[in-house]
Amino acid sequence: MAIPTIVRERTPQLVVLAVILALNAIISPGFFSIEIQNGRLYGSLIDVLNRGAPVTLLAIGMTLVIATKGIDLSVGAVMAIVGAVAASLITSGYSLPATLAGALFVGLACGIWNGALVALLDIQPIIATLILMVAGRGIAQLITEGVILTFNDKPELIFVGSGSFLNLPMPVIIWIVLAILAILVVRRSALGLLIEAIGVNRRASTLSGVNSRVILLAVYAVSGLCAAVAGVIAAADIKGADANNAGLWLEMDAILAVVIGGTSLLGGRFSLIGSLMGAMIIQSLNTGILLAGFPPEFNLIIKAAIILIILIVQSPASQTAMANFRANRQTMAIKTESREHAAR
Amino acid sequence: MANAQPLLSVRGVSKAFLGVSALESVDFTLKAGEVHALLGENGAGKSTLIKIITGAYRRDEGEVLLEGTPIHPRDVVDAQKLGIGTVYQEVNLLTNLTVAENLFLGRQPKRFGLTDIREMNRRSRAILDTYGLDIDVTAPLTNFSVAIQQVVAIARAVDISGKVLVLDEPTASLDAHEVKMLFAVVRQLRERGMGIIFISHFLDQVYEIADTITVLRNGRLIDTVPVPGLDRLKLVSMMLGRQLESDIKRTIDPNTARSEPLVSLRQLGKRGNIDPLDLDIRQGEVVGIAGLLGSGRTETAQLVFGIERPDSGTISVAGKPVNMTSPRKAIAQGFAFCPEDRKTDGIISDLSVRENIIFALQAQRGWMRPLARSEQEALADRYIAALDIRTSDREKPIKFLSGGNQQKVLLARWLATNPRFLILDEPTRGIDVGAHAEIIRLIIDLCERGMALLVISSELGELVGYSSRIIVLRDRKMVSELTGDEISTDQIMKAIASHGATGEAA
Numbered sequence: 087m088a089i090p091t092i093v094r095e096r097t098p099q100l101v102v103l104a105v106i107l108a109l110n111a112i113i114s115p116g117f118f119s120i121e122i123q124n125g126r127l128y129g130s131l132i133d134v135l136n137r138g139a140p141v142t143l144l145a146i147g148m149t150l151v152i153a154t155k156g157i158d159l160s161v162g163a164v165m166a167i168v169g170a171v172a173a174s175l176i177t178s179g180y181s182l183p184a185t186l187a188g189a190l191f192v193g194l195a196c197g198i199w200n201g202a203l204v205a206l207l208d209i210q211p212i213i214a215t216l217i218l219m220v221a222g223r224g225i226a227q228l229i230t231e232g233v234i235l236t237f238n239d240k241p242e243l244i245f246v247g248s249g250s251f252l253n254l255p256m257p258v259i260i261w262i263v264l265a266i267l268a269i270l271v272v273r274r275s276a277l278g279l280l281i282e283a284i285g286v287n288r289r290a291s292t293l294s295g296v297n298s299r300v301i302l303l304a305v306y307a308v309s310g311l312c313a314a315v316a317g318v319i320a321a322a323d324i325k326g327a328d329a330n331n332a333g334l335w336l337e338m339d340a341i342l343a344v345v346i347g348g349t350s351l352l353g354g355r356f357s358l359i360g361s362l363m364g365a366m367i368i369q370s371l372n373t374g375i376l377l378a379g380f381p382p383e384f385n386l387i388i389k390a391a392i393i394l395i396i397l398i399v400q401s402p403a404s405q406t407a408m409a410n411f412r413a414n415r416q417t418m419a420i421k422t423e424s425r426e427h428a429a430r
Numbered sequence: 431m432a433n434a435q436p437l438l439s440v441r442g443v444s445k446a447f448l449g450v451s452a453l454e455s456v457d458f459t460l461k462a463g464e465v466h467a468l469l470g471e472n473g474a475g476k477s478t479l480i481k482i483i484t485g486a487y488r489r490d491e492g493e494v495l496l497e498g499t500p501i502h503p504r505d506v507v508d509a510q511k512l513g514i515g516t517v518y519q520e521v522n523l524l525t526n527l528t529v530a531e532n533l534f535l536g537r538q539p540k541r542f543g544l545t546d547i548r549e550m551n552r553r554s555r556a557i558l559d560t561y562g563l564d565i566d567v568t569a570p571l572t573n574f575s576v577a578i579q580q581v582v583a584i585a586r587a588v589d590i591s592g593k594v595l596v597l598d599e600p601t602a603s604l605d606a607h608e609v610k611m612l613f614a615v616v617r618q619l620r621e622r623g624m625g626i627i628f629i630s631h632f633l634d635q636v637y638e639i640a641d642t643i644t645v646l647r648n649g650r651l652i653d654t655v656p657v658p659g660l661d662r663l664k665l666v667s668m669m670l671g672r673q674l675e676s677d678i679k680r681t682i683d684p685n686t687a688r689s690e691p692l693v694s695l696r697q698l699g700k701r702g703n704i705d706p707l708d709l710d711i712r713q714g715e716v717v718g719i720a721g722l723l724g725s726g727r728t729e730t731a732q733l734v735f736g737i738e739r740p741d742s743g744t745i746s747v748a749g750k751p752v753n754m755t756s757p758r759k760a761i762a763q764g765f766a767f768c769p770e771d772r773k774t775d776g777i778i779s780d781l782s783v784r785e786n787i788i789f790a791l792q793a794q795r796g797w798m799r800p801l802a803r804s805e806q807e808a809l810a811d812r813y814i815a816a817l818d819i820r821t822s823d824r825e826k827p828i829k830f831l832s833g834g835n836q837q838k839v840l841l842a843r844w845l846a847t848n849p850r851f852l853i854l855d856e857p858t859r860g861i862d863v864g865a866h867a868e869i870i871r872l873i874i875d876l877c878e879r880g881m882a883l884l885v886i887s888s889e890l891g892e893l894v895g896y897s898s899r900i901i902v903l904r905d906r907k908m909v910s911e912l913t914g915d916e917i918s919t920d921q922i923m924k925a926i927a928s929h930g931a932t933g934e935a936a
Binding site: 289 | 800
């Protein structure tokens with residue numbers, strides 16, 4: 087009976103993930119096989135972890151934003167901006183640390199911009215972040231001057247996207263480290279509680295002395311920073327900055343990952359672990375559909391259908407139905423028990 | 431009347447939630463042309479009974495007869511069609527639509543498949559006319575006071591249903607004039623032969639309007655009694671199941687009046703909210719604020735706590751002027767504020783009782799210095815015990831607690847910050863009689879331990895009981911300050927009514 091709470095609370099996500107991985111294994115035997123080549127782990131499972139890095143990173147920031155009853159639509163566009171900045175810095179001859187610092191700074195600035203609109207001007211988050219979502223790809227194109235800015239001759243930046251460390255691909259290491267860091271900061275400090283409180287009732291939180299504005303601003307800043315890391319990885323992966331396609335629609339995947347992970351769009355209680363699982367579920371789906379060899383036009387439809395099923399299972403209506411079912415069984419059990427008692 | 435067939439008859443109804451009994455074999459009979467008050471502490475089973483009658487819940491056992499015929503309402507709409515309508519404390523109407531649209535929402539008169547707006551407006555005027563209400567039915571509902579919105583809600587319910595009307599705490603957010611107006615409507619409906627079920631925490635109002643009272647306690651029927659000749663103390667003891675302690679009277683230590691003020695307001699005001707006023711509050715002193723709804727009571731508290739910025743005057747704490755620009759700054763000065771509207775300004779509904787209790791203290795410490803889980807639990811347990819907060823578990827979300835217990839959690843949240851100065855805005859509104867007495871006792875206790883308190887309340891008797899001084903506000907102005915022997919309900923009423931009774935305009 088000693089199942090840790092964290093596992094028990096995330097059972098639905100674990101079950102879904104297990105089912106999808108099992109289906110993948112049926113479709114492509116050898117899905118679970120992992121081997122080491124040139125000091126790096128290879129295999130479909132590693133691929134899921136690796137390809138899922140951008141969405142996972144976005145989901146970390148997105149979870150915190152959604153917990154405050156907000157949303158960040160701009161993360162895909164921020165990835166494109168940051169990719170463009172990184173590519174142009176490294177091709178202009180800056181060192182890797184300077185390039186990374188510059189890229190992350192730009193992501194942070196984007197996040198602060200969003201946060202300022204939401205926290206200081208009280209603009210609705212969906213509109214506030216839509217502004218940068220629309221403008222972002224234009225900004226990225228201005229930075230790359232309309233071309234795909236490649237950096238094939240910069241192995242140090244490429245390493246961030248396709249290198250490996252301790253046999254693991256760099257993106258995997260980066261997202262796992264950042265995820266652990268985020269979970270520790272949020273749960274070991276009072277930040278998690280304050281974020282949840284703002285999401286449930288911002289006015290009551292402010293009246294109780296929470297500096298709601300600063301926390302909101304910080305949360306959007308973190309989301310921008312996460313998008314920046316994702317943007318650098320995406321650019322390093324393709325060895326270039328593609329202003330039009332880098333991070334395209336990934337804000338939707340990130341939101342989906344958060345929702346699948348069990349955090350409500352209404353704000354309040356959130357689970358970073360859940361969101362990470364959500365991101366892994368989405369990536370397993372993508373990989374599975376690819377491995378199954380369906381014509382690409384079916385990919386999105388199949389993905390949508392499976393996500394629909396997951397969300398129906400999680401919907402309040404079916405949750406209530408499940409609760410009633412369990413309650414009925416419980417009362418029936420109590421009744422039979424008492425009847426047995428009476429019989430005795 | 432005795433042999434007339436009852437309009438609504440509930441027999442032996444029981445309901446349990448997940449094996450926990452909420453109602454046990456309750457009988458309830460409503461006659462036509464009767465206002466029947468349903469009383470009981472929070473958790474007594476009033477709302478469960480109402481929800482069974484109005485179709486929101488299904489009963490486990492027993493029967494409900496409407497005019498002698500057994501009914502099984504599937505849902506609220508079904509019950510409305512059968513003739514049972516409900517009006518809740520928070521008006522369930524759409525304030526951005528017009529009065530007429532609200533009256534006919536979902537059943538608009540149609541012409542060529544489109545809403546016949548002229549016909550709808552004409553019929554709306556006719557309906558409201560019967561209530562003596564002559565308002566512009568094409569104006570959005572939000573333009574009107576809560577009382578008028580209540581009457582519109584009642585008119586809608588009566589027009590749809592017309593046999594039984596359930597009023598669930600309809601007067602909770604109304605002032606005295608508005609209550610009068612609402613009661614005139616209720617009396618008129620009674621004369622028309624409707625059966626009205628009236629739920630309220632205000633015993634005065636129950637005595638004023640009800641013909642019969644049914645008291646529930648812990649899901650059981652205690653008694654149904656006619657109102658004339660019913661002794662008030664007997665009624666309260668029926669509700670509580672114990673004898674109420676005698677009136678709490680407080681003696682004031684003369685030394686406190688001479689000590690230095692802790693909080694001083696000098697010409698503090700904000701245009702359109704409250705005219706500039708002077709006020710000193712000393713340690714060990716309860717200053718009461720009396721006045722009608724909208725007289726500037728809450729606005730004064732909001733200026734002091736930094737929620738609204740004043741446009742004139744100063745606040746000093748212990749002799750030093752402070753710039754009170756946000757609740758955070760007020761809290762840093764040792765201030766605390768329990769707001770009037772618990773739901774929107776107070777509780778953080780999805781968080782647990784524990785998290786709600788430690789919340790202000792944690793906010794004060796900042797996110798970098800979290801309270802250890804063990805400290806949090808110790809604090810929560812201490813206040814749950816000290817304030818007798820009724821909850822099965824400190825990890826239960828606060829939204830599942832009754833109003834009185836939520837209020838105690840909010841008090842605990844502030845007491846945990848160890849404040850010097852506590853502002854309470856309507857601390858006893860909408861809570862049951864038992865918790866009511868406990869909160870009053872707590873106010874007196876805190877004061878005796880040297881805290882300074884500023885208490886806003888509509889219950890004048892209560893204010894008189896614990897205040898060392900009372901200021902009276904009228905039309906956003908301070909009109910009187912009562913001290914010592916001057917403090918009495920009569921004096922407060924006189925101050926409110928003095929100089930041209932502008933309050934009547936409402």
